[in-house]
Amino acid sequence: GADMLVCFGGDGTILHASKAATRSNVPVLGVNIGTVGFIAELESTELQLLRRIAAGEYEIERRKMLDVMVTRDGNVLQRETCLNDVVITKGAVARVVRLAVYCDQVQAMEFGGDGVVIATPTGSTAYSLSAGGPVVEPEAGVMVITPICAHDVQSRPIVTSDRRVISVRLERSGKRNAFLSVDGGRAIRLGAGDTVQVACSPYETQLVRLKDRSFFDIVNHKFRNL
Numbered sequence: 001g002a003d004m005l006v007c008f009g010g011d012g013t014i015l016h017a018s019k020a021a022t023r024s025n026v027p028v029l030g031v032n033i034g035t036v037g038f039i040a041e042l043e044s045t046e047l048q049l050l051r052r053i054a055a056g057e058y059e060i061e062r063r064k065m066l067d068v069m070v071t072r073d074g075n076v077l078q079r080e081t082c083l084n085d086v087v088i089t090k091g092a093v094a095r096v097v098r099l100a101v102y103c104d105q106v107q108a109m110e111f112g113g114d115g116v117v118i119a120t121p122t123g124s125t126a127y128s129l130s131a132g133g134p135v136v137e138p139e140a141g142v143m144v145i146t147p148i149c150a151h152d153v154q155s156r157p158i159v160t161s162d163r164r165v166i167s168v169r170l171e172r173s174g175k176r177n178a179f180l181s182v183d184g185g186r187a188i189r190l191g192a193g194d195t196v197q198v199a200c201s202p203y204e205t206q207l208v209r210l211k212d213r214s215f216f217d218i219v220n221h222k223f224r225n226l
Helices: 011-023 044-054 215-224
Strands: 005-009 028-032 059-072 075-082 085-090 097-103 106-113 115-119 142-148 158-161 166-170 178-182 188-190 195-209
Touching (some): 005 011, 097 115, 115 166
Antiparallel strands (some): 059 075, 059 195, 142 158
């Protein structure tokens, strides 16, 4: 088998490649040729640093992943694993989707709005951040629940322990469809009463690190260049 996967692209490309690599226990080195690129280790101008791999001058950083399960009337429709986030959004511009969010079967929030993002620390700098969620350092043992344009001032982002099981149900009273996308992949349609369950996965993505840089230095650098 392969010793390492070197992936050229933006974060979306790296996310897609990381799923297969993780299940094969292969570390991933991302080279950013996209825009922001929080997951990538190298920029396209830093390819000379690839020499460090041959010299063994690198470290492996493990990133938490999420297991996602969609159920309808007690039947499992889909299972996926993701590194960044789980996004449930409304189906049309003028519509509002009504969602109930539970942590370990206790209701955490119920609101109408554009949807909700459940993110890992890695995914906290993606869609969750755009929706008003916090920036979370990758080593934190948490998940982030971020409502998207909630029509309720009390529905604010929540940071939970990664030991929780988060469930999102599309309320029957809403009479609207919604769509689920995992790590930006193909969206699947959700109907009223469907439940999306999210929990910390036993799998972890292994990212190759060649540079000794603080997460906060990376964030500050990326934000300055947006």
